[in-house]
Amino acid sequence: MGTAWLFLIPGVALFATFVLGPLIFSFRISFYDWNIINSGDSIWVGLENYARALGDPIFRRAVLNTAAYALVTVPAQIALGLGVAVLLNQAIRGKSLFRVLYYLPVITPWVIVSLIFEFIFIGQGGLANYFLKDVLHVTDQNIRWLADPILTFVPIFLLGIWKGVGWTAIIALAGLQAIPRELHEASSVDGASPWARFRYITLPLMRPTLVFLTVVLTIGGFNAYISNLLITNGGDPLDKTHFILTLMYEATFTRLDFGYGAAISYLLMFFVLVMSIFQIQLLRRRVEL
Amino acid sequence: MTISPRTRSRAARAFVYALLILGVVIVTLPFWYTVVTSLKPQAFVFEIPPRLWPSPATISNYVEALTKENFGLYFLNSLFVATVATGLTVVIAAMMAYAFARLEFPGKEVIFYGLLLGMMIPPVMLIIPQFIIAKNLHLLDSLTGLIVVYISMNLSVQTFLLRGFFEGIPKSLEEAALIDGASQWVIFRRIALPLVRPGLAVVAIFTFLYSWDEFPWAHVAIKETSKRTLPIGIALFQSAHLTEWGQVFAASIVAIVPVVIVFAVFQRHFIRGDVGSGMKG
Numbered sequence: 001m002g003t004a005w006l007f008l009i010p011g012v013a014l015f016a017t018f019v020l021g022p023l024i025f026s027f028r029i030s031f032y033d034w035n036i037i038n039s040g041d042s043i044w045v046g047l048e049n050y051a052r053a054l055g056d057p058i059f060r061r062a063v064l065n066t067a068a069y070a071l072v073t074v075p076a077q078i079a080l081g082l083g084v085a086v087l088l089n090q091a092i093r094g095k096s097l098f099r100v101l102y103y104l105p106v107i108t109p110w111v112i113v114s115l116i117f118e119f120i121f122i123g124q125g126g127l128a129n130y131f132l133k134d135v136l137h138v139t140d141q142n143i144r145w146l147a148d149p150i151l152t153f154v155p156i157f158l159l160g161i162w163k164g165v166g167w168t169a170i171i172a173l174a175g176l177q178a179i180p181r182e183l184h185e186a187s188s189v190d191g192a193s194p195w196a197r198f199r200y201i202t203l204p205l206m207r208p209t210l211v212f213l214t215v216v217l218t219i220g221g222f223n224a225y226i227s228n229l230l231i232t233n234g235g236d237p238l239d240k241t242h243f244i245l246t247l248m249y250e251a252t253f254t255r256l257d258f259g260y261g262a263a264i265s266y267l268l269m270f271f272v273l274v275m276s277i278f279q280i281q282l283l284r285r286r287v288e289l
Numbered sequence: 290m291t292i293s294p295r296t297r298s299r300a301a302r303a304f305v306y307a308l309l310i311l312g313v314v315i316v317t318l319p320f321w322y323t324v325v326t327s328l329k330p331q332a333f334v335f336e337i338p339p340r341l342w343p344s345p346a347t348i349s350n351y352v353e354a355l356t357k358e359n360f361g362l363y364f365l366n367s368l369f370v371a372t373v374a375t376g377l378t379v380v381i382a383a384m385m386a387y388a389f390a391r392l393e394f395p396g397k398e399v400i401f402y403g404l405l406l407g408m409m410i411p412p413v414m415l416i417i418p419q420f421i422i423a424k425n426l427h428l429l430d431s432l433t434g435l436i437v438v439y440i441s442m443n444l445s446v447q448t449f450l451l452r453g454f455f456e457g458i459p460k461s462l463e464e465a466a467l468i469d470g471a472s473q474w475v476i477f478r479r480i481a482l483p484l485v486r487p488g489l490a491v492v493a494i495f496t497f498l499y500s501w502d503e504f505p506w507a508h509v510a511i512k513e514t515s516k517r518t519l520p521i522g523i524a525l526f527q528s529a530h531l532t533e534w535g536q537v538f539a540a541s542i543v544a545i546v547p548v549v550i551v552f553a554v555f556q557r558h559f560i561r562g563d564v565g566s567g568m569k570g
């Protein structure tokens with residue numbers, strides 16, 4: 001019994017100091033007008049930080065932006081990732097090469113891919129505008145993607161989808177491979193078309209994987225941060241383009257309003273928790289129908 | 290007119306390849322454009338029409354980035370932080386996972402569920418208190434401060450993962466050693482650890498990728514130029530020199546190489562199963 005603690009102490013000590021402790025500490029900070037220089041001088045304000053956030057139009061806009069990001073990028077990643085997984089599950093050559101290539105965006109640091117997308121969407125001389133204006137002729141002047149409070153989300157959303165498809169595909173592929181081959185063979189003998197087999201065999205059996213992907217990708221979507229920070233400089237123009245976390249970051253480390261930042265982060269965790277439970281309930285229930 | 294099944298299956302296969310290759314082109318085009326831009330002289334970065342082949346080509350961006358700018362130093366900092374964090378995470382997570390899988394102690398379930406809580410917390414929400422704690426422990430502006438946080442942030446998932454691997458080992462091996470009078474530490478070290486090597490590889494991959502990629506904590510904790518890691522160095526360089534994309538991308542390409550190597554070497558271990566679960570980058 002004494003030995004067990006020798007195995008546990010290093011990990012438990014680190015986890016308690018840098019994860020569990022901060023989690024509790026942060027909760028406490030969220031009820032104070034926190035003084036960073038001398039924490040003893042912090043003033044208890046009760047729920048005021050929370051009330052301020054919920055009443056703040058910039059925060060509300062950030063919640064909408066983040067929700068829109070999740071709403072667009074999660075289904076897109078699942079649809080495309082599932083498509084890639086179905087293709088990779090066929091008897092083809094070069095499977096591991098394809099897997100590595102599709103996985104390339106996943107392993108590339110967020111900072112780098114964010115800068116790549118910013119560069120592609122630059123107004124003057126960017127690849128995206130060249131393609132739309134001079135190749136496809138769908139517009140006759142350069143679109144100023146990065147200066148517009150709505151259009152700036154085009155590169156951010158596309159980046160989110162592009163970076164996540166490889167991961168989604170690998171998880172979906174593992175789910176596909178767990179489906180017994182005999183089921184497909186039997187139904188194909190019975191004359192079911194490939195689409196019917198996908199719709200009535202693959203999809204229902206993939207439900208646990210799809211639930212998992214929806215929940216994990218939504219959590220990831222609500223925690224999106226770096227792409228927005230680099231592409232919009234954290235909220236430009238006029239604080240209209242924030243995500244929840246870029247706003248939290250700005251409140252905390254630019255305005256040094258630690259209590260407000262902590263309240264925002266707890267609101268985020270609350271959203272994410274409620275949403276995960278809701279999604280799991282909803283998607284599970286459909287299985288029984 | 291009838292189409293033979295053979296022709297049809299050949300056409301279907303060609304269609305599968307065509308779609309896969311189209312996907313690969315879309316996925317890799319931004320990388321290709323990055324490489325091409327990193328090889329263009331500054332005057333050609335915004336050439337119209339933009340060319341997907343660098344002509345003229347130059348390696349001067351790489352030379353500038355690695356010598357005049359501090360990217361060489363940032364690279365070494367990143368390499369040091371990622372390597373040490375990975376090594377220590379593998380050891381510490383394996384020890385904890387072994388205790389949860391094989392040893393009995395009071396409060397086992399409570400501690401394990403406490404640890405699982407760590408998998409559900411959005412990492413950025415811990416930054417505020419982590420900053421205050423690190424400040425009190427004098428860990429700001431130090432690579433050690435990055436390492437301890439990276440290990441801590443990875444412990445939940447990796448312990449959870451390795452526990453499964455340890456539970457998959459037949460108990461008889463350890464029982465035989467126990468009868469021979471070996472201590473738990475010796476059994477862990479000599480018998481159990483070598484048997485979970487594939488699991489350790491997965492832990493190594495994910496911790497390395499995480500530490501190499503991590504931006505928010507390093508951005509907050511490091512202010513001193515000489516202690517920056519690559520993501521911070523690249524982001525700050527870009528915001529200070531808005532137009533020098535050639536150098537930004539030269540540094541970026543250099544920063545991508547190690548993760549591609551680590552991934553290519555270890556990928557067969559993790560693609561086999563769904564062990565990527567819950568470890569999204």
